[in-house]
Amino acid sequence: MDPEAVAKQFVDFYYQTFDTNRPGLALLYQDSSMLTFEGSKIQGAAAIAAKLTGLPFQQCHHSISTIDCQPSGPSGGIIVFVSGLLQLAGEQHALKFSQMFHLMPGPTGFYVLNDIFRLNYA
């Protein structure tokens, strides 16, 4: 398992799903998963999916600028650190963001145990 390959595949899948089928993100989380979105803390797949589908915008597009990854220790996890741009429909300027994922191995592949999202304000 090459962490770089896993990280890239995950990032492609995550943002594509976010941008075209946001409820589909639920599959990436489990009950132990944690999301901190702009400082708001949520736990568990259902609550996380509700937070993300409930964000105050419909159409959006993420474009990724950088992806960094490292193995996270003996449990086989992978840390993925992303930066990029988030374009909301109808907005003139894209928002800059950074996001960190901690992927853990599960029975059907990797799931997101930890997820932290922050906008990078000018």
Added chain:
Amino acid sequence: MDTDVVAKQFVEYYYTTFDNNRAGLASLYQDTSMLTFEGAKTQGVAAIVNKLTGLPFQQCHHAVSTIDCQPSGPAGGILVFVSGNLQLAGEQHALKFSQMFHLMPQHPGNPGSFFVLNDIFRLNYA
């Protein structure tokens, strides 16, 4: 162990040490530690300290804007996600940065004592 307290104390210590005694950061890393600094990967205390003390600026000041943290799983680790401004001496404008740390408990060692297993730093360009 309150994750938020550990994270906040670590962040303050890390950036104060970086800004005043960069070589002192060595005590935070071990041979398994990994740093990715603007895409350049380094591993182990010696190589990491070398990288950080060798950066092309002397005086700097980090001002932290946000700190987020979460427990990272059964091994007792803590993920810390920081954003802020980095002011280099002589530069007119501060650089914006994001940084992620994965702190792990030291074994054996004092309970509540952590080292940096993973460290990823990125500038956020305008």
